Amino acid sequence: MKFLVFVGLLFLATANGRFVQDELVPTKWMDRIIPDDGNERIFGGEPAEIADFPYMIAYLDLTRGGFRCGSSAIGLHWVLTAAHCLEIMTPVNQLQLRGGSTMRNTGGVIFSVQAYWMHPSYNTRLEYDIGLVRTPDNHPIVGTNIAFIPLAGICPDTQVCCDVCDGVSLLVSGKFRTPEGSTNSLNQLTAPVHEWNDCMRIWNRNGPSFVCKAVIDGRDTCSGDSGSPLVIGTGANRVQVAVVSFGTSVCGSGSPSVNIRVEHGPVRNWITSLSGI
Known part of the structure; x- marks a missing residue:
């Protein structure tokens, strides 16, 4: 069985998506897996070391206390x-990326942010909930325990595709929450893909960019895990196939969590158009 790992006011609309450098008021969503206080993470995960997940990057917003979301180094x-x-839309001079550290707010290497983009089809239903962040030319994402994760290629299927299908398990890495409380260090969990049609029924969605992860024994992504990568494969053969998007506000309650498929054509093509990756 294959595994997926979970580990100023400038707003320009472009063909490549919304290019963001400053701050507007965000829409509030109970089910987005984004931290309210920066303390909640994956629920029921197991401790992990950054050396095993060197592509994990912490996305930091200094105007909101530091750690904001998970992310993955792809280039x-x-x-x-x-x-x-x-x-x-926080100003880029208030944003940082932390790589090469098992801890979310200490250690590793800090990278500055030059710009970031949201997918042009991203909407209030969280379809195409995927974004790209770029560092300056003089600040490449390199260092000890830092490596890039390959991305899955395009799959023509509109619902489930390639290795992301029923029966496949996903490995997720992120800053999880344990039953005993929150953790500031990296965790991981493995969970199967939830059947697509049933997941869309539960969430009243019908988006081809979605892939759902089942919740088994209360093990789930939680507040703060947004943006973290889901991968399949092991070791050097891992490939990122999705990005954590949203789930129930009661972490581990049993409802499947929803993620954005990297391999979906309009997603994968957009990534390539901006990054060349």
């Missing part, structure tokens, strides 16, 4: 995350 200057992590 020398590029990080992939969820669009709703970016829609607050």
